[in-house]
Amino acid sequence: MPLTIYDLMKEKGSYLPGSAACPGCGATLAFRIASRVLGPNTVYVVPASCFSVIQSPFPKSAVGAPLYNIAFPAAAATASGVWRAFKTLNKEVNVVVWAGDGGTVDIGLQALSGAAERGENIIYVCYDNEAYMNTGIQRSGATPPYALTKTTPTGKREPSKDMPLIVAAHRVPYVATASVGYPFDLAKKFEKAKRIKGFKYIHIFSPCPPGWDYPVEKTAEIGKLAVDTYFWPLYEIENGKLKITLKPRRKPLKEFIRLQGRFRKMSDEEIAELEKMVVERWKFLEHLEKSERIF
Amino acid sequence: MSSVEGDIIIPVSKPSPGSAGDTGLWRVFKPVVHEDRCIKCWLCWLYCPEEVISEGENGFPEINYSYCKGCGVCADVCPKDAIEMVPD
Numbered sequence A: 001m002p003l004t005i006y007d008l009m010k011e012k013g014s015y016l017p018g019s020a021a022c023p024g025c026g027a028t029l030a031f032r033i034a035s036r037v038l039g040p041n042t043v044y045v046v047p048a049s050c051f052s053v054i055q056s057p058f059p060k061s062a063v064g065a066p067l068y069n070i071a072f073p074a075a076a077a078t079a080s081g082v083w084r085a086f087k088t089l090n091k092e093v094n095v096v097v098w099a100g101d102g103g104t105v106d107i108g109l110q111a112l113s114g115a116a117e118r119g120e121n122i123i124y125v126c127y128d129n130e131a132y133m134n135t136g137i138q139r140s141g142a143t144p145p146y147a148l149t150k151t152t153p154t155g156k157r158e159p160s161k162d163m164p165l166i167v168a169a170h171r172v173p174y175v176a177t178a179s180v181g182y183p184f185d186l187a188k189k190f191e192k193a194k195r196i197k198g199f200k201y202i203h204i205f206s207p208c209p210p211g212w213d214y215p216v217e218k219t220a221e222i223g224k225l226a227v228d229t230y231f232w233p234l235y236e237i238e239n240g241k242l243k244i245t246l247k248p249r250r251k252p253l254k255e256f257i258r259l260q261g262r263f264r265k266m267s268d269e270e271i272a273e274l275e276k277m278v279v280e281r282w283k284f285l286e287h288l289e290k291s292e293r294i295f
Numbered sequence B: 001m002s003s004v005e006g007d008i009i010i011p012v013s014k015p016s017p018g019s020a021g022d023t024g025l026w027r028v029f030k031p032v033v034h035e036d037r038c039i040k041c042w043l044c045w046l047y048c049p050e051e052v053i054s055e056g057e058n059g060f061p062e063i064n065y066s067y068c069k070g071c072g073v074c075a076d077v078c079p080k081d082a083i084e085m086v087p088d
Helices: A007-012 A027-038 A050-055 A072-088 A100-107 A109-118 A163-170 A184-196 A216-228 A253-257 A270-291 B001-004 B044-047 B073-077
Strands: A044-046 A066-070 A094-100 A123-128 A172-180 A200-205 A234-240 A241-244 B029-033 B053-055 B062-064 B085-088
Touching: A007 A027, A007 A044, A027 A050, A027 A094, A027 A123, A027 A172, A027 A184, A027 A200, A027 A216, A044 A050, A044 A072, A050 A094, A050 B073, A066 A072, A072 A094, A072 A100, A072 A109, A072 A123, A094 A100, A100 A109, A100 A123, A109 A123, A109 B062, A123 A163, A123 A184, A163 A172, A163 A200, A172 A216, A184 A200, A184 A234, A184 B044, A200 A216, A216 A253, A241 A270, A253 A270, B029 B062, B044 B053, B073 B085
Parallel strands: A044 A066, A044 A094, A094 A123, A123 A200, A172 A200
Antiparallel strands: A172 A234, A234 A241, B029 B085, B053 B062
Protein backbone atom coordinates (compact mmCIF):
# COMPACT_ATOMS: atom_id res chain seq x y z
CA MET A 1 0.00 0.00 0.00
CA PRO A 2 1.57 3.33 -1.00
CA LEU A 3 1.52 5.42 2.12
CA THR A 4 0.88 9.14 1.65
CA ILE A 5 -0.14 11.95 3.95
CA TYR A 6 -3.71 11.73 2.56
CA ASP A 7 -3.91 8.03 3.44
CA LEU A 8 -3.00 8.89 7.01
CA MET A 9 -5.43 11.82 7.12
CA LYS A 10 -8.30 9.57 6.02
CA GLU A 11 -7.74 7.15 8.90
CA LYS A 12 -9.30 7.81 12.24
CA GLY A 13 -6.65 7.88 14.95
CA SER A 14 -7.21 6.89 18.56
CA TYR A 15 -5.64 10.01 20.06
CA LEU A 16 -8.04 12.70 21.32
CA PRO A 17 -6.79 16.29 21.70
CA GLY A 18 -6.57 18.08 25.02
CA SER A 19 -4.58 15.44 26.89
CA ALA A 20 -2.26 16.01 29.83
CA ALA A 21 0.88 15.76 27.63
CA CYS A 22 3.40 18.60 27.70
CA PRO A 23 3.39 20.92 24.67
CA GLY A 24 5.57 19.48 21.91
CA CYS A 25 5.45 15.89 23.29
CA GLY A 26 7.13 13.29 21.08
CA ALA A 27 5.17 10.40 22.56
CA THR A 28 1.75 11.75 21.54
CA LEU A 29 3.10 12.54 18.07
CA ALA A 30 4.26 8.94 17.69
CA PHE A 31 0.98 7.60 19.07
CA ARG A 32 -1.11 9.74 16.69
CA ILE A 33 0.67 8.27 13.66
CA ALA A 34 0.89 4.70 15.00
CA SER A 35 -2.78 4.52 16.07
CA ARG A 36 -3.84 5.53 12.55
CA VAL A 37 -1.94 2.61 11.05
CA LEU A 38 -3.00 0.12 13.73
CA GLY A 39 -6.66 1.01 13.27
CA PRO A 40 -9.62 0.74 15.64
CA ASN A 41 -9.31 -3.02 16.11
CA THR A 42 -6.56 -2.60 18.70
CA VAL A 43 -6.16 -3.03 22.46
CA TYR A 44 -3.39 -1.09 24.18
CA VAL A 45 -1.51 -2.02 27.33
CA VAL A 46 0.31 0.86 29.05
CA PRO A 47 2.65 0.36 32.02
CA ALA A 48 3.58 3.25 34.32
CA SER A 49 5.14 5.90 32.10
CA CYS A 50 4.46 9.40 30.87
CA PHE A 51 1.84 7.90 28.61
CA SER A 52 -0.19 6.48 31.49
CA VAL A 53 -0.49 10.05 32.79
CA ILE A 54 -1.19 11.48 29.34
CA GLN A 55 -4.13 9.23 28.59
CA SER A 56 -5.92 8.70 31.87
CA PRO A 57 -6.74 11.64 34.10
CA PHE A 58 -9.88 10.07 35.61
CA PRO A 59 -12.79 10.32 34.59
CA LYS A 60 -11.76 11.05 31.01
CA SER A 61 -9.31 9.25 28.73
CA ALA A 62 -7.39 10.70 25.81
CA VAL A 63 -7.28 7.39 23.92
CA GLY A 64 -10.37 6.33 22.00
CA ALA A 65 -9.57 2.62 22.22
CA PRO A 66 -9.60 -0.07 24.92
CA LEU A 67 -6.57 0.43 27.11
CA TYR A 68 -5.21 -1.26 30.22
CA ASN A 69 -3.12 0.63 32.73
CA ILE A 70 -0.82 -1.86 34.35
CA ALA A 71 2.08 -1.97 36.83
CA PHE A 72 5.59 -1.12 35.66
CA PRO A 73 7.09 -4.61 35.12
CA ALA A 74 3.94 -6.37 33.88
CA ALA A 75 3.19 -4.85 30.45
CA ALA A 76 4.41 -7.68 28.21
CA ALA A 77 2.92 -10.34 30.52
CA THR A 78 -0.47 -8.59 30.50
CA ALA A 79 -0.41 -8.21 26.73
CA SER A 80 0.36 -11.94 26.41
CA GLY A 81 -2.71 -12.72 28.50
CA VAL A 82 -4.90 -10.32 26.55
CA TRP A 83 -3.84 -11.84 23.24
CA ARG A 84 -4.40 -15.40 24.50
CA ALA A 85 -7.88 -14.46 25.72
CA PHE A 86 -8.76 -13.08 22.28
CA LYS A 87 -7.30 -16.18 20.66
CA THR A 88 -9.56 -18.37 22.80
CA LEU A 89 -12.53 -16.29 21.63
CA ASN A 90 -11.33 -16.65 17.99
CA LYS A 91 -10.95 -12.90 17.58
CA GLU A 92 -8.25 -11.18 15.55
CA VAL A 93 -7.20 -8.12 17.53
CA ASN A 94 -3.92 -6.18 17.53
CA VAL A 95 -2.54 -6.23 21.07
CA VAL A 96 -0.08 -3.37 21.49
CA VAL A 97 2.11 -2.51 24.46
CA TRP A 98 2.87 1.21 24.54
CA ALA A 99 5.68 1.54 27.07
CA GLY A 100 8.30 4.12 27.93
CA ASP A 101 11.99 3.41 28.01
CA GLY A 102 12.03 2.79 31.78
CA GLY A 103 9.24 0.22 31.41
CA THR A 104 11.14 -1.46 28.58
CA VAL A 105 14.91 -1.39 29.04
CA ASP A 106 14.97 -1.45 32.85
CA ILE A 107 11.90 -2.52 34.79
CA GLY A 108 9.87 -4.29 32.10
CA LEU A 109 12.78 -6.19 30.59
CA GLN A 110 12.15 -9.61 32.12
CA ALA A 111 8.48 -9.75 31.10
CA LEU A 112 9.42 -8.47 27.64
CA SER A 113 12.14 -11.08 27.33
CA GLY A 114 9.73 -13.82 28.42
CA ALA A 115 7.02 -12.77 25.98
CA ALA A 116 9.56 -12.54 23.14
CA GLU A 117 10.90 -15.98 23.92
CA ARG A 118 7.38 -17.48 24.02
CA GLY A 119 6.60 -15.78 20.70
CA GLU A 120 3.41 -14.07 21.82
CA ASN A 121 1.57 -12.39 18.96
CA ILE A 122 1.86 -8.81 20.23
CA ILE A 123 3.48 -5.55 19.12
CA TYR A 124 5.73 -4.11 21.83
CA VAL A 125 6.35 -0.41 21.30
CA CYS A 126 8.94 1.49 23.32
CA TYR A 127 8.73 5.24 22.94
CA ASP A 128 12.17 6.22 24.09
CA ASN A 129 12.61 9.64 25.72
CA GLU A 130 15.88 8.42 27.21
CA ALA A 131 15.16 8.90 30.94
CA TYR A 132 12.39 8.52 33.56
CA MET A 133 10.66 11.73 32.48
CA ASN A 134 7.36 11.17 34.26
CA THR A 135 8.95 11.03 37.72
CA GLY A 136 11.25 14.00 37.08
CA ILE A 137 14.12 13.12 34.72
CA GLN A 138 16.10 10.33 36.39
CA ARG A 139 18.62 8.36 34.34
CA SER A 140 17.53 5.09 32.76
CA GLY A 141 19.30 2.34 30.86
CA ALA A 142 18.42 4.19 27.66
CA THR A 143 19.99 7.51 28.64
CA PRO A 144 22.87 8.30 26.25
CA PRO A 145 26.37 9.02 27.60
CA TYR A 146 27.12 12.60 28.75
CA ALA A 147 23.40 13.45 29.13
CA LEU A 148 22.48 15.42 32.25
CA THR A 149 19.61 14.09 34.34
CA LYS A 150 18.61 14.76 37.94
CA THR A 151 20.55 11.65 39.03
CA THR A 152 23.55 12.26 36.75
CA PRO A 153 24.23 15.96 37.41
CA THR A 154 27.69 15.82 35.80
CA GLY A 155 26.58 13.76 32.83
CA LYS A 156 26.03 10.03 32.48
CA ARG A 157 29.28 8.11 32.12
CA GLU A 158 28.02 4.76 30.81
CA PRO A 159 26.79 3.99 27.28
CA SER A 160 23.09 3.13 26.85
CA LYS A 161 21.70 -0.36 26.33
CA ASP A 162 21.25 -1.40 22.72
CA MET A 163 17.66 -2.51 23.24
CA PRO A 164 16.60 -3.30 19.63
CA LEU A 165 19.52 -5.70 19.22
CA ILE A 166 18.83 -7.24 22.66
CA VAL A 167 15.28 -8.05 21.51
CA ALA A 168 16.51 -9.17 18.09
CA ALA A 169 18.75 -11.69 19.87
CA HIS A 170 15.54 -13.46 20.99
CA ARG A 171 15.13 -14.36 17.27
CA VAL A 172 11.76 -12.62 17.00
CA PRO A 173 10.28 -12.09 13.52
CA TYR A 174 10.37 -8.29 13.50
CA VAL A 175 12.39 -5.59 15.26
CA ALA A 176 12.57 -1.98 14.08
CA THR A 177 13.74 1.45 15.17
CA ALA A 178 11.83 4.60 14.24
CA SER A 179 11.93 8.32 14.93
CA VAL A 180 9.16 10.88 15.25
CA GLY A 181 11.19 13.04 12.84
CA TYR A 182 10.35 10.57 10.04
CA PRO A 183 6.64 9.73 10.49
CA PHE A 184 6.28 7.86 7.17
CA ASP A 185 9.12 5.53 8.03
CA LEU A 186 7.40 5.00 11.42
CA ALA A 187 4.02 4.36 9.75
CA LYS A 188 5.53 1.86 7.30
CA LYS A 189 7.11 -0.08 10.14
CA PHE A 190 3.79 -0.29 12.01
CA GLU A 191 2.10 -1.35 8.76
CA LYS A 192 4.61 -4.19 8.46
CA ALA A 193 4.43 -5.17 12.15
CA LYS A 194 0.64 -5.39 11.89
CA ARG A 195 0.86 -8.04 9.17
CA ILE A 196 3.54 -10.23 10.77
CA LYS A 197 2.59 -13.06 13.17
CA GLY A 198 4.62 -13.39 16.34
CA PHE A 199 6.44 -10.99 18.63
CA LYS A 200 7.15 -7.58 17.10
CA TYR A 201 9.24 -4.84 18.68
CA ILE A 202 9.41 -1.17 17.59
CA HIS A 203 11.68 1.30 19.35
CA ILE A 204 10.71 4.94 18.71
CA PHE A 205 13.03 7.87 19.32
CA SER A 206 10.75 10.37 21.03
CA PRO A 207 12.16 13.79 22.00
CA CYS A 208 11.01 15.31 25.30
CA PRO A 209 11.12 19.14 25.54
CA PRO A 210 11.24 19.51 29.36
CA GLY A 211 13.56 16.56 29.92
CA TRP A 212 16.04 17.34 27.16
CA ASP A 213 15.80 21.08 27.73
CA TYR A 214 15.28 22.37 24.20
CA PRO A 215 12.78 24.88 22.73
CA VAL A 216 9.38 23.12 22.43
CA GLU A 217 8.96 23.78 18.72
CA LYS A 218 12.08 21.74 17.86
CA THR A 219 10.56 18.27 18.54
CA ALA A 220 10.31 17.29 14.86
CA GLU A 221 13.65 18.87 14.01
CA ILE A 222 15.47 16.98 16.78
CA GLY A 223 13.80 13.75 15.67
CA LYS A 224 15.19 14.35 12.18
CA LEU A 225 18.64 15.50 13.31
CA ALA A 226 19.09 12.39 15.46
CA VAL A 227 18.75 10.27 12.33
CA ASP A 228 20.75 12.60 10.07
CA THR A 229 23.72 12.69 12.47
CA TYR A 230 23.64 8.84 12.79
CA PHE A 231 22.87 9.21 16.52
CA TRP A 232 19.68 7.17 16.00
CA PRO A 233 19.99 4.88 12.96
CA LEU A 234 16.71 3.73 11.42
CA TYR A 235 16.76 0.02 10.65
CA GLU A 236 14.60 -3.06 10.75
CA ILE A 237 15.43 -6.69 11.39
CA GLU A 238 13.04 -9.00 9.62
CA ASN A 239 13.53 -12.71 10.32
CA GLY A 240 17.10 -12.07 11.35
CA LYS A 241 18.04 -9.96 8.30
CA LEU A 242 19.03 -6.40 9.12
CA LYS A 243 18.23 -3.57 6.71
CA ILE A 244 19.02 0.11 7.27
CA THR A 245 15.85 1.85 6.07
CA LEU A 246 17.21 5.37 5.76
CA LYS A 247 20.76 6.31 4.80
CA PRO A 248 21.01 10.09 4.98
CA ARG A 249 24.17 12.07 4.26
CA ARG A 250 25.79 12.46 7.68
CA LYS A 251 25.58 15.83 9.43
CA PRO A 252 28.02 16.81 12.21
CA LEU A 253 26.84 15.52 15.60
CA LYS A 254 27.37 19.00 17.04
CA GLU A 255 24.20 20.26 15.32
CA PHE A 256 22.16 17.71 17.28
CA ILE A 257 24.02 18.10 20.59
CA ARG A 258 24.06 21.89 20.78
CA LEU A 259 20.28 22.17 20.42
CA GLN A 260 19.72 20.38 23.72
CA GLY A 261 20.33 21.65 27.23
CA ARG A 262 20.92 18.12 28.56
CA PHE A 263 24.28 18.09 26.71
CA ARG A 264 25.27 21.62 27.73
CA LYS A 265 28.24 20.48 29.85
CA MET A 266 29.84 18.56 26.96
CA SER A 267 33.18 19.89 25.75
CA ASP A 268 34.16 19.78 22.08
CA GLU A 269 36.47 16.82 22.79
CA GLU A 270 33.60 14.89 24.38
CA ILE A 271 31.41 15.61 21.36
CA ALA A 272 34.20 14.30 19.09
CA GLU A 273 34.41 11.18 21.26
CA LEU A 274 30.65 10.60 21.09
CA GLU A 275 30.72 11.23 17.34
CA LYS A 276 33.39 8.55 17.00
CA MET A 277 31.16 6.08 18.92
CA VAL A 278 28.16 7.00 16.77
CA VAL A 279 30.04 6.56 13.48
CA GLU A 280 31.55 3.27 14.66
CA ARG A 281 28.09 2.01 15.48
CA TRP A 282 26.83 3.03 12.05
CA LYS A 283 29.70 1.10 10.45
CA PHE A 284 28.87 -1.88 12.65
CA LEU A 285 25.24 -1.76 11.42
CA GLU A 286 26.43 -1.51 7.80
CA HIS A 287 28.58 -4.54 8.44
CA LEU A 288 25.60 -6.42 9.90
CA GLU A 289 23.53 -5.41 6.87
CA LYS A 290 25.91 -7.31 4.61
CA SER A 291 25.42 -10.63 6.39
CA GLU A 292 22.57 -12.93 5.40
CA ARG A 293 21.29 -13.44 8.96
CA ILE A 294 22.51 -11.74 12.09
CA PHE A 295 20.54 -13.91 14.56
CA MET B 1 -27.91 -1.37 50.58
CA SER B 2 -29.01 -0.30 47.14
CA SER B 3 -27.80 3.24 47.78
CA VAL B 4 -24.35 1.87 48.61
CA GLU B 5 -24.33 -0.06 45.35
CA GLY B 6 -25.24 3.12 43.54
CA ASP B 7 -22.18 4.85 44.95
CA ILE B 8 -19.69 2.31 43.60
CA ILE B 9 -17.27 4.05 41.27
CA ILE B 10 -15.97 1.87 38.48
CA PRO B 11 -12.42 3.07 37.72
CA VAL B 12 -12.85 3.28 33.95
CA SER B 13 -12.01 6.49 32.12
CA LYS B 14 -14.29 7.25 29.19
CA PRO B 15 -12.62 8.47 25.96
CA SER B 16 -13.25 12.16 25.53
CA PRO B 17 -11.42 15.14 24.05
CA GLY B 18 -10.09 17.55 26.63
CA SER B 19 -9.23 14.93 29.25
CA ALA B 20 -6.93 17.49 30.92
CA GLY B 21 -9.38 20.37 30.53
CA ASP B 22 -9.15 23.19 28.00
CA THR B 23 -5.45 22.86 27.29
CA GLY B 24 -5.64 25.93 25.04
CA LEU B 25 -5.30 27.93 28.26
CA TRP B 26 -1.67 26.73 28.54
CA ARG B 27 -0.80 28.63 25.38
CA VAL B 28 1.54 31.65 25.34
CA PHE B 29 1.94 31.92 21.56
CA LYS B 30 -0.83 31.17 19.14
CA PRO B 31 -0.30 29.71 15.64
CA VAL B 32 -2.02 31.69 12.87
CA VAL B 33 -2.29 30.25 9.34
CA HIS B 34 -1.57 32.67 6.48
CA GLU B 35 -3.63 31.12 3.71
CA ASP B 36 -1.99 33.16 0.93
CA ARG B 37 1.34 31.40 1.61
CA CYS B 38 -0.04 27.90 2.41
CA ILE B 39 0.61 25.23 -0.25
CA LYS B 40 -1.48 22.57 1.56
CA CYS B 41 1.43 20.15 2.07
CA TRP B 42 -0.15 19.20 5.45
CA LEU B 43 3.20 18.83 7.19
CA CYS B 44 1.68 20.87 10.04
CA TRP B 45 -1.04 18.25 10.34
CA LEU B 46 1.51 15.44 10.23
CA TYR B 47 3.81 16.82 12.93
CA CYS B 48 1.19 18.37 15.27
CA PRO B 49 1.67 16.46 18.55
CA GLU B 50 -1.80 17.40 19.78
CA GLU B 51 -4.07 16.44 16.82
CA VAL B 52 -5.59 19.95 16.73
CA ILE B 53 -5.04 20.68 13.01
CA SER B 54 -7.67 19.54 10.53
CA GLU B 55 -8.84 20.43 7.05
CA GLY B 56 -11.12 23.44 7.34
CA GLU B 57 -14.16 24.24 5.19
CA ASN B 58 -12.05 26.30 2.78
CA GLY B 59 -9.53 23.48 2.33
CA PHE B 60 -6.79 25.14 4.38
CA PRO B 61 -5.48 23.95 7.77
CA GLU B 62 -7.79 24.87 10.62
CA ILE B 63 -6.53 24.93 14.21
CA ASN B 64 -8.68 23.94 17.17
CA TYR B 65 -7.72 26.73 19.58
CA SER B 66 -9.56 25.26 22.57
CA TYR B 67 -6.96 22.45 22.81
CA CYS B 68 -3.89 23.82 20.93
CA LYS B 69 -1.07 24.09 23.50
CA GLY B 70 0.91 26.52 21.33
CA CYS B 71 4.07 24.40 21.08
CA GLY B 72 4.88 25.82 17.63
CA VAL B 73 5.98 22.55 15.99
CA CYS B 74 3.62 23.36 13.07
CA ALA B 75 5.29 26.74 12.49
CA ASP B 76 8.74 25.12 12.74
CA VAL B 77 8.06 22.42 10.11
CA CYS B 78 6.13 24.66 7.68
CA PRO B 79 8.30 24.93 4.52
CA LYS B 80 6.64 28.19 3.41
CA ASP B 81 6.53 29.96 6.80
CA ALA B 82 2.77 30.15 6.41
CA ILE B 83 2.18 29.62 10.13
CA GLU B 84 3.13 32.50 12.38
CA MET B 85 3.33 32.35 16.18
CA VAL B 86 1.75 35.47 17.65
CA PRO B 87 1.42 36.33 21.37
CA ASP B 88 -1.98 35.10 22.55
